[in-house]
Amino acid sequence: MNKNNNSLGQHLVKNGLITEEQLAKALKYQSVNGGKLGAILVDLGIIKSSQLLQSLSAISQTPIVKADEIFIDHKLIKSFEYTLMLKHDFVPVASDANTIKVATSDPFNLDVINIVEFETEKSVELCIMSGEDINKILNLVYHPQVHKPSVSPAPKQHVRSDKIRSQIRNASFREVLLALVDELNDKGLVKYSDILKRVESRQQQKI
Numbered sequence: 001m002n003k004n005n006n007s008l009g010q011h012l013v014k015n016g017l018i019t020e021e022q023l024a025k026a027l028k029y030q031s032v033n034g035g036k037l038g039a040i041l042v043d044l045g046i047i048k049s050s051q052l053l054q055s056l057s058a059i060s061q062t063p064i065v066k067a068d069e070i071f072i073d074h075k076l077i078k079s080f081e082y083t084l085m086l087k088h089d090f091v092p093v094a095s096d097a098n099t100i101k102v103a104t105s106d107p108f109n110l111d112v113i114n115i116v117e118f119e120t121e122k123s124v125e126l127c128i129m130s131g132e133d134i135n136k137i138l139n140l141v142y143h144p145q146v147h148k149p150s151v152s153p154a155p156k157q158h159v160r161s162d163k164i165r166s167q168i169r170n171a172s173f174r175e176v177l178l179a180l181v182d183e184l185n186d187k188g189l190v191k192y193s194d195i196l197k198r199v200e201s202r203q204q205q206k207i
């Protein structure tokens with residue numbers, strides 16, 4: 001049993017998530033078919049994907065993130081080869097001048113750190129994300145039309161466009177601006193926190 005298998009297997013048994021017999025079954029399957037122990041345990045229905053993520057997080061002391069909790073930076077993601085991210089199951093989620101934050105389904109995969117450090121020349125900060133969420137993000141970035149959720153057509157609006165324009169003119173600039181920000185945030189195009197940072201930055205420049 002390799003070191004990662006040993007750590008994960010012992011943790012799961014110790015916390016009562018699996019039995020010694022179930023661990024032996026998964027290891028036997030791995031010896032014949034290959035693959036990662038955690039994924040095998042999930043595929044065999046022995047543990048849930050959420051239990052695997054929580055266990056990996058506890059062992060590696062790495063935080064868990066979800067796809068719907070982060071801003072998806074298309075430009076950052078496209079700075080890496082799609083096939084490379086798909087093969088090693090990772091996706092970059094944030095970056096600054098010196099550090100890049102990377103979500104991976106396997107925090108023990110040193111190839112991810114080596115690849116990202118080589119490509120960016122930045123220090124790597126890892127977080128854990130399910131393989132399903134990683135694939136969801138990659139699909140949204142590289143295949144937006146194919147994976148765009150189907151929605152029912154919106155009912156036709158019978159309000160005349162000139163009436164709408166009149167209502168906008170009568171509204172204050174602040175009201176229009178807030179409505180625009182809300183619309184962009186709802187569509188996932190901007191985040192309130194990002195706008196606040198820009199406002200604070202401009203205020204600092206005026207001082």
